[in-house]
Ligand code: PMP
């Protein structure tokens with residue numbers, strides 16, 4: 001009815017961060033860094049503000065940022081895009097994904113995503129009037145060790161939900177919440193399915209530079225024949241630890257980017273002007289300072305992941321080791337908790353920690369929701385002392 005929003009509800013992140021603020025608990029819920037991004041990038045934004053870059057940017061983004069995004073895609077992945085027709089600047093990856101889904105899918109169409117799925121995917125699919133069809137990731141155990149589970153693409157499960165009605169396959173690698181980095185074989189399987197049914201793939205690559213243990217991020221658009229049918233989405237938030245800036249972008253073939261731009265015009269018209277030159281300079285990175293920053297961030301995130309994972313194991317959780325991103329997911333069932341949502345509501349009072357139930361990334365009643373009912377997501381993108389305090393507190397759960 002009016003006001004209940006149907007499939008569109010207040011996000012779990014708002015609820016859990018409010019809980020953290022109210023209880024003073026250690027917030028390992030919402031994924032945002034508690035240390036600012038590179039000072040010289042922040043300084044570049046200050047300079048743009050002072051230089052009067054304060055009126056509307058062009059609808060598709062300032063030219064230097066579009067050129068920097070195209071150059072970044074070429075330098076890292078060998079993808080060549082025309083900055084004038086094949087790059088669109090958006091208000092974060094969130095707007096790029098929303099505009100893409102709204103542009104490409106409507107009533108009678110299906111949008112397929114891997115489940116668990118970042119929560120905006122199902123919401124924006126509902127706004128488009130399309131049907132959301134989640135395909136569960138497989139939960140496997142390495143070397144037969146049930147205490148070392150890991151998530152992987154389940155091609156059969158994906159094939160089971162892809163059909164002629166599939167307009168969009170929404171892919172996310174490195175994956176939130178599981179930290180799965182899709183392999184070249186995984187991507188080839190997705191490419192085959194998408195091509196078979198004529199679907200466009202929208203790939204959410206916001207954690208593209210945050211991979212661990214030598215895991216390599218491969219954009220789907222680099223696979224043979226896929227550049228024509230893929231919209232690649234990323235943003236500055238995660239790479240630069242500037243999540244509040246909400247500067248994102250989408251690249252792809254001109255007809256698809258044009259469709260996204262058409263919708264974007266009526267969502268936000270244009271995105272924040274003074275931050276765009278700063279992100280452009282950061283992506284161009286002429287003095288290599290950003291590359292050094294990102295290498296350091298990757299190493300420190302891997303170290304904090306290890307700290308969090310070891311603490312969770314010591315506390316009795318089964319832990320799926322992530323290969324990328326901001327999060328560690330863990331099963332609370334060995335501790336006797338079969339309902340992760342309930343555990344997350346109780347955690348602040350029990351031990352003073354906030355986390356997010358993995359069920360928040362699943363459709364009610366889906367196979368993944370049932371299988372992952374006892375799973376909880378923790379972020380490791382917090383200072384070492386915060387992660388350490390979090391795991392000290394979680395040890396009291398046992
Ligand atoms: N996709 C994923 C998988 C994310 O984790 C996030 C982080 N909130 C986003 C999209 C949103 O990115 P942005 O803040 O650039 O909109």
Ligand code: GLN
Nearest residue numbers: 011013029030031032176
């Ligand atoms: N990407 C972050 C997370 O998954 C923040 C999401 C949000 O606040 N919407 O926790």
